[in-house]
Amino acid sequence: MNTTALIRPAWTPATIALMVIGFMVFWPLGLAMLAYIIWGDRLEGFKRDVNRATDGVFAGCRRASHRTHARRTGNVAFDEWREKELERLAEERRKLDEMLGEFDDYARELRRAKDQEEFDRFMANRNKPAAPTTNNNNGKSNPGLLDEE
Template identity: 40%
Template sequence: MYSTSYTAAPERPSGWFRRTEAWLDDRGKPAWIAAMILGFVLFWPLGLAILAYMIWSKRMFNRSACQGRNARNWEEMSRRRHHMFSAMRPSGNVAFDAYKAETLRRLEEEQEAFETFLQRLREAKDKQEFDAFMDDRARAARSTPPAAPQGDAPAPGAY
């Protein structure tokens, strides 16, 4: 009567080799290069095997084969850039464009006022910390007795 649909969990590679390969792919080409260098340091045939695998699987020279997380970040950045530039273009509706310009101007003024407020807050905190430091230093100077003069005076009973 009622059907429940479950989405299949993303298929994980089986075996340690496939898991390691997927892990390195997620981190991109720098991770593969680091693994290859580490392989050469630990045992040179291992480094050579990783290099051969990178060349054979086209991870070394193919730009899109081994981007992993970097590719997703690039796509996200591209999407954000597109939205940012499309927000700055006029829409064709004069009333909306005037409202948008006024709102952006007001937001910029509020941001500037907030940044000024934060700067004053930081300066007040810095002044408070400096005053507390100077008070502690003055209190410490008052509480320690003055040191005896270190001169050529003979020690008592030296005669």
């Protein structure tokens, strides 16, 4: 799923206009737009890190809650099976969380490599000497003027 933001965090005419309008309407809106332009590209990583941290904090609470409030059915075989399945699911969840972290690292590295490639291409194009233009005026010094011979 490829989602593109309507307003990306960069110095574009749209973001500058929104920032100016924000300052004119209510200065904190302009300040928020300025912050988005400057630091908006870091929001996704920040959100992911905060979600991961809060998931870790609340996962411990959930585990403690499930253990203390785990209802026993009275059927020992079923209760044991249920505990094993819950442990298996928790292990699968940990594996999926690890895979998500690995994929995030991989995607971040791909973006960095793409950025590096674009930068290298820019620098190579920038450092190329300008190609000499061919002179098709048969040795005339100013082709725009008529020769008076």
